[in-house]
Amino acid sequence: MFSGFSFHLRVQLRNEKNLLHSLNMRYFSPCLLWISWCYVSQTRAEFFTSIGQMTDLIYLEKDLVKSLKEYITAEEAKLSAIKSWAEKLDELTHTSTSDPEGYLGHPVNAYKLMKRLNTEWLRLESLVLQHTSDNFIANLSIQRQHFPTNEDESGAAKALMRLQDTYRLDSDSISKGRLPGVQDLVSLSVDDCFELGKVAYNDGDYYHTLLWMEQTLKQLEEGETGGVTKAEVLDYLSYSVYQMGDLRRAIELTKCLIAADPKHLRAKSNLNYFNNLLRQQKQDDEESDVESSESQGVKYAPPVDYLPERDTYEALCRGEGIKMTARRQRRLFCRYHNGNSNPRLLIAPIKEEDEWDSPHIVRYYEVLSDAEIERIKDLAKPRVANYGVGGQYEPHFDFSRRPFDRNLATEGNRLATYLNYMSDVTAGGATVFPDFGAAIYPKKGTAVFWYNLFRSGEGDYRTRHAACPVLVGSKWVSNKWIHERGQEFKRPCGLTEVD
Template identity: 60%
Template sequence: MKHWALFLLLAIGCYVWQIEAEFFTSIGQMTDLIYVEKDLVKSLKEYIKAEESKLTEIKSWAEKLDQLTHNSTSDPEGYLGHPVNAYKLMKRLNTDWLKLESLVLQQTSDGAQHVSTLSVEDCFELGKIAYSDGDYYHTVLWMQQTLKQLEEGEASPVTQAEALDYLSYSVYQMGDMHRAVDLTKRLIAIDPTHVRAKTNLHYFKKSLEEEVKSDQTRDEEFYQSQSKKEVYMQPENYLTERDSYEALCRGEGIKMTTRRQRKLFCRYHNNNKHPRLIIAPLKEEDEWDSPRIVRYHEMLSDAEIEKIKEIAKPVLARATVRDPKTGVLTVANYRVSKSAWLGDDEDPVVSRVNQRIGDVTGLEMETAELLQVANYGVGGQYEPHFDFSRRPFDSSLATLGNRLATFLNYKEEPDAFRELGTGNRLATMLNYMSDVPAGGATVFPDFGAAIYPKKGTAVFWYNLFKSGEGDYRTRHAACPVLVGSKWVSNKWIHERGQEFKRPCGLTEVD
């Protein structure tokens, strides 16, 4: 409310100057000062009222923030495990606190909205972020949600025209020309002065006509059905590995049939009567038949998990991946997590866990990598990848039933583990160190498997055949964490030292 203070200062200054110059000139003129003073009092009251309103708003904001911080600090990890809480925290720190500063210093009336659901502005901003990343599919979903909330009457500075502008161009990028035209017409009906919409409409219509002439469009019925849907669906034949991965993360497309299910069993596992497993064998459960994936129950105790997390937390850093061209470790946007590497000398618990992995698998741990501990927050994920290093392509591998031809993004890598001198990554042991309320599954897009986190359990699979060739079916991904905090630890076991523990087979697929 600086304008009130400025007005008062200017007014008082002018009147005081007038009084000092001509105070005794005329009583008649002095009577005017009575009304001037009355105006000053009125302005002063309005200024006080405005300041009180400002302080009331700031006080209300402070009380809400105080309650929020009380809840968040009582259980930080649990609080941030809810995606809306995590998003709102980032929004407050990056946007709302700046608005509060503006309110205090510049007297703006904006304030934070403390709601339990995403607002129109939230959905719109998320859609814009997806759009800037070229992710038109998710742009469509967020812009449709924006329009839905606007149509339901939610007040917002975001307009339907703004959302339709992004939506129409995104569905065009998705290949749905008919719907792009319909949405652009709707945009022009709302805002007839929208120049870009008129230009786009002409371009979309022309593109549609060209596709019709070249017979590259799909059935008219398909497009009409798409246009009537509230939620946009990707066009036919758009399926890619990423879509298979996302479908599995949603619990769709899992290919475990009843016939295959009958081949899966549970058993007590003592690894051929290993001395440390005779008295306390582990519970082993088949998760998948081919390639074989097993889960070990009660692999880690709660105390061991907490100790490993305690050791890892101070040294967690953004997880890296190996560049397929250079072999150099670097960060990547398709792996969003933090990780730390722990050796046997870090703590007896780490040494004991590594020893247990060796006991259960019967494999040599001396050549294995350090225990990698990873934490995935809300939205944390690791898109489809191989654990092993790919070797020069051999067409004979196509006979292995690995469907190599489908891997359009197959990339030959340099020997990523040459410096280690321990060979390729033979096998993976993945320890789940937390439950995940929603999301966070480990999925295998090639054969349609989804394995869900369960605290204290571990899953194990071989990345290589006995011949040493990579099993390309083991390409897997870590689904985004939707609610909660996901903790895992990996043990990558290498080839060297396993010559007599897992000898070569007689064929490539042994």
């Protein structure tokens, strides 16, 4: 540009010189020379003015280049993050789709799937929206209708905490994926632990908030990085400890919070409030001559559950308190059963094994083939299908205790239960009977049978049972309730109430 402008200027000057030679110098020379000089001077002045302006433009362009580089770096970081996410998910989905039930059988996998689809994929969508990708966004928008909701993610988190309570697992073991029968460890990140704590906090469950915020803090102190700060964790932790009644520790944690974030106004207000409460507590203790909480110690415990047999039920789920004695074991046998000479079973009798003596519980082997199991599962999937993350069935009776039940008039009460196990379960998932201390474990292709009623038609209250939450694995069951009608000759009435 500059060379072109200079050439134009030289042409103008040469033309002007030729003009001077052609004119009468005696009359026009002084004036034209002055005009010429003024013209050249003005031209140079505009030129230098342009250079001065362009120096500003150079720095402006430098800033633009810097901004462009920052944009490119940001875009590369986004693409790198998206690529890393895609590669990680490619490997993860390869593993998960090769054995969906086995993968989801690990409760941490199930929780993280909920979290990914409800939270992290939406973050990725926001990231990609900053860099146009119409096809991906269109596909994501279509698929989003199938994504889990906030309620689903929260439910999965609560299920993980239910497993923690039932099987008495510490947060660190769960976070590191150290569960019974698990080969591949699946870990929870510091952000995962923090989200679990927040779910508990929003539910008013300060016990689990404390457990998971402590785990978050532990992982932060071990050097793990994430999107959460130490101050954020301490904020939740200090308040939860206060809610659990441990004023002294709440004060210590609040001081740590202020040290981590000196500008945290609520923390300073809380510290004053906690100190005042502690002083009042000391005064009350002195007046009543009662030992302070410092000497007594504060014990953290899960929320009170008023279910009467909760402790017994959960102990049986853990394999504790099972009342299988050597004497009882000697009364249990295996046999081939032909259904009292049933023609269909004479050639191929069924394998029967005693699981419990009184009430009598038996297990039948090879009652469902793999093909039959898959067919039942296909039919069940669109409905209520199998036990989900931490899925359980609280203690209940299979027989009806309502005398005017509509079904009783047509079919009679539920005389017996025939329960098919359609999958093996790596850990947990037992069927337990709290009243007499039995635990029956799932075995694929088998079925267990017991009577719910005495021969008199009265309910056998010992058969109250529950399904323990699945810790690792996937539990599929189907059942058949055998009603009284039509069984009169196969199981005649007894002469006493408990026959």
